[in-house]
Amino acid sequence: MRRPSRQEEPSRTVWRSVVRTAGRWFDELRRAWPRDRKPPRPAGERGDGQRHSFLAPAAYHPLKRVTLTDEVGRTLFEEYAAHLKGDRGDEETGWLLLGLRQEDEALALATLPAGTRREAGVAHVRFSSSGQITGSRIVRQLDRRLTPLGVVHTHPGSLRHPSDGDYRGDSQWVANLRGQEGVFGIGTADAKRGNGTVFGVQPKPHVQCLGDLCLSWYSLRKGDTNYRPLSYGLTLGPDLARPLHPLWATLEAHAEQLDRVFRQQSQVTFAVAAGERGPALTVTIPLAEPGRAVRVQLEDDDVRYFLARDGDLLEAGVGEGRVDRGVYLLLAELAARC
Amino acid sequence: MDFRPLNDTERRQLITALRGNADSDRAILMDRRDTSFVGTADDVTDEEVISAIKSVPCHY
Numbered sequence: 001m002r003r004p005s006r007q008e009e010p011s012r013t014v015w016r017s018v019v020r021t022a023g024r025w026f027d028e029l030r031r032a033w034p035r036d037r038k039p040p041r042p043a044g045e046r047g048d049g050q051r052h053s054f055l056a057p058a059a060y061h062p063l064k065r066v067t068l069t070d071e072v073g074r075t076l077f078e079e080y081a082a083h084l085k086g087d088r089g090d091e092e093t094g095w096l097l098l099g100l101r102q103e104d105e106a107l108a109l110a111t112l113p114a115g116t117r118r119e120a121g122v123a124h125v126r127f128s129s130s131g132q133i134t135g136s137r138i139v140r141q142l143d144r145r146l147t148p149l150g151v152v153h154t155h156p157g158s159l160r161h162p163s164d165g166d167y168r169g170d171s172q173w174v175a176n177l178r179g180q181e182g183v184f185g186i187g188t189a190d191a192k193r194g195n196g197t198v199f200g201v202q203p204k205p206h207v208q209c210l211g212d213l214c215l216s217w218y219s220l221r222k223g224d225t226n227y228r229p230l231s232y233g234l235t236l237g238p239d240l241a242r243p244l245h246p247l248w249a250t251l252e253a254h255a256e257q258l259d260r261v262f263r264q265q266s267q268v269t270f271a272v273a274a275g276e277r278g279p280a281l282t283v284t285i286p287l288a289e290p291g292r293a294v295r296v297q298l299e300d301d302d303v304r305y306f307l308a309r310d311g312d313l314l315e316a317g318v319g320e321g322r323v324d325r326g327v328y329l330l331l332a333e334l335a336a337r338c
Numbered sequence: 339m340d341f342r343p344l345n346d347t348e349r350r351q352l353i354t355a356l357r358g359n360a361d362s363d364r365a366i367l368m369d370r371r372d373t374s375f376v377g378t379a380d381d382v383t384d385e386e387v388i389s390a391i392k393s394v395p396c397h398y
Binding site for chain 2: 126147170173178
């Protein structure tokens with residue numbers, strides 16, 4: 001082994017210093033440079049490029065599609081079929097759709113019926129709004145994002161397109177909707193025989209048929225000169241208003257009073273519960289004491305009042321058919337005992 | 339964590355969200371993975387819904 005000469009010693013020291021400095025620079029550079037550097041995501045966008053469905057869209061674009069939950073689809077076809085067989089089967093009928101308005105898609109999550117107090121004939125239908133207002137309050141307890149999306153109504157013949165009369169009203173009405181655009185479904189009973197009633201078919205992107213019933217979907221935006229055919233799709237999910245449908249006549253009969261109680265008292269909740277003869281609507285008004293509440297049960301024409309106390313229900317003998325008056329009589333009675 | 343200045347769009351969205359929170363109690367949403375701002379909850383007011391329901395036109 002050869003010993004380094006005196007001339008070689010300084011150059012080796014310089015070389016070591018250069019290597020050490022370069023190594024330190026490289027290490028600093030490596031630490032400063034993120035391993036997985038990606039462009040920043042805009043607010044509201046997930047890693048996979050899809051937007052969160054729960055976000056408020058920054059802007060509403062023209063609708064490309066309406067999606068119905070499977071139960072909303074069933075409600076429309078089942079209740080349309082039942083309507084045709086009923087006493088008023090010759091008249092037009094319809095439903096208001098509530099759901100989520102996304103950037104360029106509408107998701108229908110609830111159907112509010114035209115109502116037993118609707119004004120209708122063979123060539124028109126005007127919805128009864130009192131039941132629909134209370135119905136919307138009840139359904140929106142579940143999700144405050146639910147908004148009116150549009151209207152489904154039926155035609156007696158085979159006109160699968162909204163009429164000129166529809167356009168005159170809808171073109172003004174859509175200004176009240178999110179994105180100033182509405183979803184409109186036209187129901188007709190003119191599909192070809194042989195479709196079967198076991199499953200639905202989609203002869204066109206905007207047409208949905210089951211048996212001899214068809215729903216044709218359109219959108220109309222403020223300023224449009226005509227409706228646009230709108231592709232529809234189905235997804236798994238509920239009709240959030242369906243449990244209320246058997247109670248609709250009761251809801252309408254007490255709608256104004258229920259609405260007043262809802263607006264005047266905080267934390268009022270509605271629910272559908274088992275009554276004596278079928279489903280009943282219950283209204284719960286919490287009291288100041290923990291675990292206590294006034295509960296009203298509405299079943300057909302019967303109005304019953306209860307005091308809920310730590311899980312027990314005590315019926316109060318308030319013989320009052322008007323819900324708002326009955327609630328305040330009971331609250332006054334309870335206040336007098338405090 | 340990705341510490342960086344917000345771009346113009348994000349800054350506008352955040353300011354709108356903060357105003358909505360202060361004025362109308364609208365929730366400000368946060369990404370649970372990295373606590374970044376991801377928008378606001380799209381609550382619809384009762385007044386807006388009821389106004390639309392009351393004004394549904396007659397259909398023919």
